[in-house]
Amino acid sequence: MPKVTFVNEKVEIEVPEGANLRQEARKAGIELYSGIFRYLNCRGLGQCGTCRVLVKKGMENLSPKTMVEKFTMTFHPLTTLAVIGQEEESRLSCQVKVMGDCTIETRPGYNLSGENFWQKPYPNK
Numbered sequence: 001m002p003k004v005t006f007v008n009e010k011v012e013i014e015v016p017e018g019a020n021l022r023q024e025a026r027k028a029g030i031e032l033y034s035g036i037f038r039y040l041n042c043r044g045l046g047q048c049g050t051c052r053v054l055v056k057k058g059m060e061n062l063s064p065k066t067m068v069e070k071f072t073m074t075f076h077p078l079t080t081l082a083v084i085g086q087e088e089e090s091r092l093s094c095q096v097k098v099m100g101d102c103t104i105e106t107r108p109g110y111n112l113s114g115e116n117f118w119q120k121p122y123p124n125k
């Protein structure tokens with residue numbers, strides 16, 4: 001059975017292969033939502049973007065991004081801002097099927113202190 005490690009909580013759980021990451025995290029008592037979004041979320045439909053996590057290891061062991069996930073990450077205003085600088089490791093936990101071991105960071109912050117697209121120099125300079 002795949003192992004999922006939650007780095008912030010220092011918890012490791014075993015889940016059945018193909019299990020939904022959001023559902024398994026909630027079963028284990030892991031909080032995926034920040035603040036009021038504990039109550040105001042889309043309940044796993046992939047439309048609110050508030051269940052976003054960072055995959056620190058094992059992205060290759062997760063199901064590919066769904067169309068709904070890609071759409072929400074690209075066009076949902078809050079999610080699009082949150083993903084900047086973390087595009088490669090951001091996933092919506094409600095859209096992820098766990099196929100192997102992975103390491104997850106829940107409730108990631110905005111990457112406001114890192115390098116952002118508005119801080120990069122123009123390509124011709």
Ligand code: FES
Nearest residue numbers: 044046049051094
């Ligand atoms: S719960 Fe809304 S996008 Fe995952």
